[in-house]
Amino acid sequence: MNFALFMFIALLLTGSVWLLDHFVTGKGRPEGVKEPWWVEYSKSFFPVILIVFCLRSFLVEPFKIPSGSMIPTLLVGDFILVNKFDYGIRIPIINKKIVEIGNPEKGDVMVFRYPKDPGVDYIKRVVGVPGDKITYQDKQLTINGEKIKTISTGEYSYIESGLNYATTARYNESLGKHNHEIIVQPEQNTYYPSQVEDFPGRENCVYKQNEFTCTIPQGHYFMMGDNRDRSNDSRYWGFVPDKNIVGKAFLVWWNFDHFKRIGTKIN
Template identity: 40%
Template sequence: MAGYFSIFLVVLTIGSGLIWLLDHLVYAPKRNERIALAQGSSELPLDEDVIAQIAPEPAIIEGAKSIFPMIAAITIFRSFIFEPFQIPSGSMMPTLLDGDFILVQKYAYGIKDPVWRSQLVDVGEPQRGDVTVFKFPLDERIDFIKRIIGLPGDRIVYRNRQLYIKPNCAEGEQQQGTLVCGEYNKIKLDIVNNDEYKQGSMPLVRLTESLPDVSHDILINPQAVEPVERYRPQQPGTRKDEWIVPKDSYFAMGDNRNNSQDSRMWGFVPKENLVGKAVFIWMSFDFENGPDSLLPGWVPTGVRFGRLGNIQ
């Protein structure tokens, strides 16, 4: 849906711009000639009502001229600078909650055209720990949001609810941040609490996971069975819970580790699918209308002002 809206904005911008340009080059000069002739034959200045009768401006031209600057500004801002998104699920809890409205920095990983999404300018690459929006590799009509865990060439292991990373190091490189080259680094976890979130009746453990450049909180269900049989793709020479990130691809995971469909299940995120980096929560609503409520479920019941701010 977001892709269709982008195309609609681009078409509307180009259409209104072409109408404005055509009027500026062709029709406006003709109207001005008629006004000048009428003014030359009159001893008094013509008022606006008379001018509108002599050289009326068609409604389609008037509309295009009024909306073009606004639509062009929105298209540029949304396509190349920031785009708003709404979080629709709990796969990124506790970092992002259902009902959070976020801004995604579109230029973080390069500037792309808004229709075909071909790369126009290279700007930067995703870093481990970035919360990233991307086109779902199995259905690019859908936008996904996950955290980048593995970079091209990394080896990732997720075993017994524990993350290990063997970084892809350049020749002679001994360390990448806190990751030691040539080793499977066990990513440090520190318990925050185990009574803040629940999945049904089961309490979830909140932990702080320390990646090389960012620490962030995750949720683990200690009673859930790890669905190793659903993990894919299984690559030659690896176990089911181990992945080698291909060139120009990334390994992404949700922070709600037992409630996230991510790279463990459907594979890697190609570079060309990246949309941008999630950087800010600008609004957050509660939706707690129960079955007995007179209000529909999409009506907010409260505002979570404490959640507004930068995304870690």
């Protein structure tokens, strides 16, 4: 079950018990008689659940990184905080925006609901916003005819799976207001045609050998992982609609295996 929905149900249950006791069942209770346990618990938990629900729904929400698609920016096991406010105020559960505040910008690291299964949260980097024409050819990203600047910074090694080490080429990429690191494996394909799915707006994309070009429709975003060759992203399943946006990742607040990462800002 969606956690926000679970919290909302808990909020309704505890709040209803509290109100029912206050206005109905508690009226005839003799003074000094202890409240039933379910009433006592509801009164205790309701304000806590309300505060947590409001914080998670409108201000900040925690997430855990389950995969290596955003290495080296985010590592497996990172616990991160996501700003729910920057991209507008949304009604919890249905995620409908009711107050415009801002929109995702190129280079932002964003959490969103996976278009193929909205019950699953994904995190990637925004590489294209509505109206952009992006091309990815031979590991070079081009947006609206302008090549995105990348500078080689040597090699990067990490544990890919189990005890297997992967050594990749590392680059500093300048995307929008963000300077961040990406890793690529030059000998691998830019994308794998067999993994490209049929997705809404597929007609906006042209796939060629070791190259693809997409024009992003209004109200949608194109996402890619910083671990470019180990990321299941918009290359394969398409655009992220605005209604699927969860928020902007901004801080690593915990990692059981890498304590030095605690407090790391996400760029």
